[in-house]
Amino acid sequence: MSQQERKLRGGAPVPESFVPLLPLRAAILFPGTSQVFSVGRPRSVALVHGVHVGDVVAVVAQRSGRTSEPRLKDLHEYGTYARVVQTSRAGDNTYRIGLEGLGRFRLQELDGSLPYLRVRGEWLEETARDPREAGLLAEALREQLTSIQKSGGALGEIPERGTDPGLLADVIAAGLELELEPSVQLLASTDASDRLRKVVELLGERATTAKLRDEINKDVREQFGKQQREAILREQLRAIKKQLGDDGGGAEFDALRQKLDEAELPEDVRTIVEREFKRLDSAKQGPEGHVIRTYLEWIADLPWSKRAEANVEIDKIAEQLDADHFGLDDVKKRILEHMAVCNLSGNPRGTILALVGPPGVGKTSLGQSIADATGRPLVRIALGGVRDEAEIRGHRRTYVGALPGRVIHALRKAKVKNPVVLLDEIDKLGTGWGGSPEAALLEVLDPEQNKNFTDHYLETPFDLSEVMFIATANTLETLSAPLRDRLEIVELGGYTEAEKVQIARKHLIPKRLRDSGVPEDVLAFGESALSSIIADYTREAGVRQLDREIMRVTRRVALEYSKRRVKEPELHIEVDANNVTEYLGKRRFFAEVAERTAVPGVATGLAWTPVGGDILFIETTQMPGKGQLEITGKLGDVMKESARAALSYVRSHSRELGIDSTRLDKSDLHIHVPAGAVPKDGPSAGVTIFTAFTSLLTGRRVRSDTAMTGECTLRGRVLPVGGIKAKVLAAHRAGIRRVVLPEKNQRDLDEIPQVVLRDLEVIFASDMSEVLAAALEPIADSLEGTSGGLLGGGSKGDSVEHLSD
Numbered sequence: 001m002s003q004q005e006r007k008l009r010g011g012a013p014v015p016e017s018f019v020p021l022l023p024l025r026a027a028i029l030f031p032g033t034s035q036v037f038s039v040g041r042p043r044s045v046a047l048v049h050g051v052h053v054g055d056v057v058a059v060v061a062q063r064s065g066r067t068s069e070p071r072l073k074d075l076h077e078y079g080t081y082a083r084v085v086q087t088s089r090a091g092d093n094t095y096r097i098g099l100e101g102l103g104r105f106r107l108q109e110l111d112g113s114l115p116y117l118r119v120r121g122e123w124l125e126e127t128a129r130d131p132r133e134a135g136l137l138a139e140a141l142r143e144q145l146t147s148i149q150k151s152g153g154a155l156g157e158i159p160e161r162g163t164d165p166g167l168l169a170d171v172i173a174a175g176l177e178l179e180l181e182p183s184v185q186l187l188a189s190t191d192a193s194d195r196l197r198k199v200v201e202l203l204g205e206r207a208t209t210a211k212l213r214d215e216i217n218k219d220v221r222e223q224f225g226k227q228q229r230e231a232i233l234r235e236q237l238r239a240i241k242k243q244l245g246d247d248g249g250g251a252e253f254d255a256l257r258q259k260l261d262e263a264e265l266p267e268d269v270r271t272i273v274e275r276e277f278k279r280l281d282s283a284k285q286g287p288e289g290h291v292i293r294t295y296l297e298w299i300a301d302l303p304w305s306k307r308a309e310a311n312v313e314i315d316k317i318a319e320q321l322d323a324d325h326f327g328l329d330d331v332k333k334r335i336l337e338h339m340a341v342c343n344l345s346g347n348p349r350g351t352i353l354a355l356v357g358p359p360g361v362g363k364t365s366l367g368q369s370i371a372d373a374t375g376r377p378l379v380r381i382a383l384g385g386v387r388d389e390a391e392i393r394g395h396r397r398t399y400v401g402a403l404p405g406r407v408i409h410a411l412r413k414a415k416v417k418n419p420v421v422l423l424d425e426i427d428k429l430g431t432g433w434g435g436s437p438e439a440a441l442l443e444v445l446d447p448e449q450n451k452n453f454t455d456h457y458l459e460t461p462f463d464l465s466e467v468m469f470i471a472t473a474n475t476l477e478t479l480s481a482p483l484r485d486r487l488e489i490v491e492l493g494g495y496t497e498a499e500k501v502q503i504a505r506k507h508l509i510p511k512r513l514r515d516s517g518v519p520e521d522v523l524a525f526g527e528s529a530l531s532s533i534i535a536d537y538t539r540e541a542g543v544r545q546l547d548r549e550i551m552r553v554t555r556r557v558a559l560e561y562s563k564r565r566v567k568e569p570e571l572h573i574e575v576d577a578n579n580v581t582e583y584l585g586k587r588r589f590f591a592e593v594a595e596r597t598a599v600p601g602v603a604t605g606l607a608w609t610p611v612g613g614d615i616l617f618i619e620t621t622q623m624p625g626k627g628q629l630e631i632t633g634k635l636g637d638v639m640k641e642s643a644r645a646a647l648s649y650v651r652s653h654s655r656e657l658g659i660d661s662t663r664l665d666k667s668d669l670h671i672h673v674p675a676g677a678v679p680k681d682g683p684s685a686g687v688t689i690f691t692a693f694t695s696l697l698t699g700r701r702v703r704s705d706t707a708m709t710g711e712c713t714l715r716g717r718v719l720p721v722g723g724i725k726a727k728v729l730a731a732h733r734a735g736i737r738r739v740v741l742p743e744k745n746q747r748d749l750d751e752i753p754q755v756v757l758r759d760l761e762v763i764f765a766s767d768m769s770e771v772l773a774a775a776l777e778p779i780a781d782s783l784e785g786t787s788g789g790l791l792g793g794g795s796k797g798d799s800v801e802h803l804s805d
Contacts, residue, residue: 008103009102012102021057021058022044024059028187031102035174047117053085054083061183081105104124134165141203144203169198264304272299277296303412309375310339310376311373321373358726364472379413379419384428391406404457425473427476428478447465493726494612494613495542499753503543509550522561598701600699606684607727618673619672622669659697669693706740707736711742718765724748
C-alpha cells in the first residue's frame with residue numbers, strides 16, 4: 001500500500017514517526033469511539049498543553065495502573081491512534097481531554113526525552129478474510145442487541161445498519177465495559193469476523209440467566225441462517241439482472257441517469273457518478289440510498305456546461321445602465337470595460353467588484369441593473385449575520401440533513417455557470433463556533449482559485465471562474481486584509497442635491513405613484529418642493545430617506561384623491577415649498593453652522609462615517625485652574641491624542657500665536673464634541689482641534705462658512721486623510737462655502753462632482769499657519785501689534801470632525 005493510501009479513520013494520515021502518548025490506567029479506547037479522560041500526572045498534563053484540537057496522539061493501557069512514570073514494559077503491546085477533539089481544565093491540577101479513536105497499532109518504541117511521553121508504533125490495518133461472513137455476523141449481532149434491549153437489558157444505542165462490521169464490533173465492545181485483558185485482546189484482533197465472534201461470546205456471558213443465554217445463542221443461529229439465505233438470493237437476483245442487461249439501478253432511476261447523461265459532466269465528476277450509482281444499486285431502500293439519490297440529484301441540477309448568452313453590444317449595455325441609475329459613472333465605466341475585454345479577448349472570465357458606500361446610494365439595485373444590462377441572471381446571497389463557514393462551503397455528507405453551501409445553491413438557482421452573483425452586505429459577516437465564513441470566501445473570490453472551488457457536500461471541484469461576483473458593503477474596515485486584497489473596490493459616494501432631484505424625478509416619484517395608485521397627472525412635485533424635502537427633511541448621503549418622504553406625500557395625496565375624485569374629476573395637486581409642511585409636518589433639519597461658530601473657541605470639522613460624510617462641531621472653553629485639559633464627548637484614543645498634541649503645539653508656539661503663556665498655566669481648558677452619546681475617533685480632527693484652541697485663546701472667531709479636515713503633527717504639518725469625497729459632499733449639504741483640506745489630498749478632487757466644486761472654495765494647506773490664515777476671522781485692532789508668523793493673514797473658516805475617520 002502506498003503512503004497516500006495509508007489512512008486512518010476520518011482521512012487522517014498514518015503517523016510515520018513518534019507521536020505523543022497518553023498512558024491510561026485500566027482503560028481502553030477502541031477505534032471508532034469517543035471518550036473524555038481526566039489527566040493529572042505531570043507528563044499527561046504536559047501532553048494536554050502541547051497538543052491542539054485535531055492532532056493525532058497514541059493511547060495505550062498500562063499493565064500496572066498505579067505506575068506514575070510508565071516504561072515500555074509497563075505498557076500493553078497494543079494501543080489506539082486517536083484524534084484530539086477537545087481539551088479543558090477540570091481543576092487546579094487536573095485537565096480533561098476528549099479523544100476519538102482512529103486505528104490500531106502495535107507499540108514498538110518509547111521516548112521520554114520531552115516533557116510528555118512519545119511512542120512509535122506499527123499501524124495495524126483492518127482486515128476481513130470473508131466480508132460476507134462479517135456482514136452476516138454484524139446483522140446477527142444487531143438483532144441480538146435488539147432482543148436484549150426488548151428484554152430490559154440496557155447496552156446503549158445500537159449503531160445503524162450499514163455500519164462497518166469491524167466498527168460495529170468495536171462500538172459494542174466499548175459499551176460492554178469489559179475488564180482490561182479481554183479489551184486488550186479485542187484491540188489486538190484486526191479481523192472483523194473474529195472480533196464479532198468474541199463480542200457475541202462476551203455478550204452472552206453477560207446474560208443474567210442461562211435461559212437468556214440460550215435464547216441469545218438460538219437467535220444468533222437463526223439470524224445467521226436467515227442472513228445467509230437472503231445474501232444468496234440477492235446474489236442470484238443480481239446475476240439475473242446482469243444477464244438481462246438491466247444493471248443500471250432499476251427503472252425508477254432511469255430519469256435521473258438520463259438527466260446526468262445530458263448534463264455534460266466533466267470526466268472526474270462522471271467517475272464519481274458511476275461509483276455512486278453502483279452504491280445505490282445495493283442500498284436503494286435504506287437511508288443510505290436516500291442520501292445517495294439526493295447527492296446525484298444535486299449533481300444533475302448544477303450547470304456544469306450551460307452558459308447564458310450575454311449581451312455583447314456595449315452601447316446597449318451603457319444605455320440600460322443609464323436608464324436604471326442616475327450618476328454612478330465609475331461603476332458603469334468599470335462594467336463596460338469588463339464587457340469590452342470579454343468581447344475582444346473571447347475569454348468569458350468573470351470579475352469581482354466590491355461596491356462600497358453609505359446606505360441608500362443604490363448598491364444592491366445596481367447589481368440587478370448590471371445583470372439586466374449584460375443579459376445574465378442575477379442571484380442574491382444575503383451575507384448579513386452569517387457566522388458559519390458551512391453556509392459558504394456546505395456540510396459534509398456524513399451529517400444528517402447535509403446540503404451544499406449558498407454559492408452552489410445560487411448556481412443551481414441560476415441554471416447557468418456565468419450568472420451575476422450579488423454578495424450583499426459582505427461587511428456584516430460574523431465569526432461563530434462554526435468557523436469564519438469570511439475565510440471561506442477567500443477561495444470563492446480569488447480568480448486564480450475559484451475555477452476549482454470545492455464544496456464540502458459535492459467533494460468535487462466546480463468552476464466559478466465565469467461568475468461575475470458583485471459584493472456590497474458600507475465599510476471595508478470590518479473586512480480582513482486578505483479578503484480586501486481579492487476585491488476590486490469601487491467607492492460610491494453620496495449624491496449632490498441636483499443628483500437627488502434628478503433621481504427623484506426619474507425613478508422615485510414614478511415608482512411611488514404606481515405603488516400608491518395615484519395617476520401621474522394628479523400629483524406634481526415642484527423643484528422647490530424637492531429641494532425643500534432634501535434640505536429640510538433628509539440628512540443622508542443616499543436617497544432612501546428621500547424615497548420614504550416621497551412615499552409619505554403620495555400616501556397623503558392618495559387619501560385626498562380618494563375622497564375628492566368623484567366631485568372633482570379634474571383634480572390636480574401640486575406640492576411646492578409653501579405647502580410641503582402640510583404633507584410632511586415641521587422641518588427636521590436646520591443650518592446651524594453660523595449660530596454654533598458665533599463665539600471664539602468653536603470650529604466646524606468634516607468627518608467620515610459608514611453612512612456617509614457629516615460635519616461636527618468642536619467646542620472649547622477656558623476656566624481658572626492649573627493648566628489641565630479636560631476632554632469629553634465619547635472620543636476615542638486617537639482623537640484624544642490629537643487634542644493633547646494640539647494643546648502642546650499651542651503651548652510651545654504661544655509667542656507666535658500671540659497667546660500669553662502665563663495665562664495658560666493658570667487656567668484649565670475643556671474640549672467637547674457634541675452628540676456625546678455617539679462614539680468618535682480618528683486623526684483627521686487634528687487641524688480642527690488646533691484651530692478651536694487658537695480661536696479660544698486669541699479671541700478670534702472661526703469663519704462660519706468654513707469647515708476643515710486633516711491630521712496635524714507636533715511640528716504643525718498638515719497630513720492627508722481619507723474620505724475626502726464624502727466629507728466635501730457633507731460640507732456642501734450643510735451649506736458650507738469654504739473647505740480647508742490637506743495639500744496632499746489635492747489628488748482626490750477628481751472624485752468630487754464639478755457641480756459641487758463650483759459652489760465651494762477649496763483651500764489646500766500643508767502647515768497650520770495656512771490653516772489659521774484661512775479659517776480665522778481678521779485680526780482685531782487690539783491684536784494687530786501681537787500678530788505674527790502663524791496668525792498672519794486674515795480669512796474666515798470653520799471646521800470639525802464626526803464619528804470615526
